[in-house]
Amino acid sequence: MAAKKTIPELKHLDHVLVSEVAIKKRIKALAEKINRAYRGQDLTVIAIVNGALIFAADLLRQLRTPLRLDCLRATSYHSGTQAGGKPVIVDNLKLDITGQKVLLVDDILDTGNTLFAVRELLLAKGAASVRTCVLLDKKARRSVPFEAEYVGFVIPDEFVVGYGLDFNERYRNLPCIGVLKPKYYAPKT
Ligand code: IMP
Ligand code: MG
Numbered sequence: 001m002a003a004k005k006t007i008p009e010l011k012h013l014d015h016v017l018v019s020e021v022a023i024k025k026r027i028k029a030l031a032e033k034i035n036r037a038y039r040g041q042d043l044t045v046i047a048i049v050n051g052a053l054i055f056a057a058d059l060l061r062q063l064r065t066p067l068r069l070d071c072l073r074a075t076s077y078h079s080g081t082q083a084g085g086k087p088v089i090v091d092n093l094k095l096d097i098t099g100q101k102v103l104l105v106d107d108i109l110d111t112g113n114t115l116f117a118v119r120e121l122l123l124a125k126g127a128a129s130v131r132t133c134v135l136l137d138k139k140a141r142r143s144v145p146f147e148a149e150y151v152g153f154v155i156p157d158e159f160v161v162g163y164g165l166d167f168n169e170r171y172r173n174l175p176c177i178g179v180l181k182p183k184y185y186a187p188k189t
Contacts, residue, residue, distance in 0.1 A: 009171055013178035017160055018153055020175040023135070026152045027055075030133065031062035033150060034103065037131075043067040044100040044127075046093070048074050048118065050172065051107035054164035055135045055152075059105065067103075070095040074114045087114040089121060098126035107164045108136040112146035119146075136160065136177065153177075159185075 043063075047056035049071045060069065073090040102122050109115060109132075119130045133150035140157045155177075161167050162174030167185070 007174060010174060010176075010178075012171070012180055012184045013162075013174075014181045016176050016178045017155060017158070018136075018163075018177040023152070023163060023176065024058075027058050027135075028062060030150050030152060031059055034059075034133065035062075035064050038065045038101065038103075041065055041101060043103055044095060044097055045069045045103045045105060046097075046118075046122065047071050048104070048106040048114065051164050051166070052105045054172070055107055056105045059133065068095055070097075072118060074118060076111075076114055087117050089114075089117055091121060093125075097122060099128050102127045102130045104130060104132045106132070106134050108138065108160075109134040109146065109148050109151070110138050110141050111143040113144055115148070116144045116146045135163070136165075 043065050045056070045060060045063075045067050047053065047069065050073075056069075060067070070093050072093060074087050076087040104115065104118060104122070106115060115132055115134075119132070122130050131150070132148040134148045135152040137148060137151045137154045138157055139154055158179050159167070160177050160179055161171035162177045164172050165177065166172045167180060171180075
């Protein structure tokens with residue numbers, strides 16, 4: 001991989017789970033599906049940042065339906081790899097979503113707590129419909145009933161980084177999805 005020379009943190013990966021090429025190909029297929037479903041309809045895309053930033057940027061450039069974009073901030077990981085209970089959602093949406101078809105975009109569907117809570121919030125604000133598109137789905141980890149309509153890759157129960165996903169706010173810029181070498185999870189002393 002050419003990027004290996006330019007991004008030193010790629011060496012922190014134990015292995016690559018989803019390559020840059022595979023991500024690109026899958027996003028194209030997801031966008032085609034979404035384009036078919038919403039053809040000619042007005043869409044409001046809500047990306048959950050920071051995690052969804054890179055995925056949303058690549059996906060949106062392939063959507064052909066008229067759309068508006070807004071972002072929400074949600075966090076459930078206080079630090080490291082452990083979820084810290086109920087997600088905190090910062091509701092600073094600028095767009096009025098009353099009566100709108102909403103497509104929620106996030107990096108990964110894990111326990112489902114975040115997307116479950118965000119969907120409730122958007123429906124309470126009057127969204128006509130809410131569908132979800134995630135790049136990754138860790139199906140085995142679900143603790144609330146939630147399924148996304150559009151899923152890039154179903155992955156095993158491993159903590160992953162790259163392509164928007166972080167470990168303590170690092171690694172979001174890696175062009176692929178990978179699993180860190182154990183030594184990089186070790187707490188700093
Ligand atoms: P959920 O509420 O448990 O579904 O968690 C969703 C959020 O947790 C995602 O948007 C990510 O920010 C974060 N998350 C879950 N699994 C991972 C992972 O393997 N790597 C990095 N972040 C993760
Ligand atoms: Mg996130």
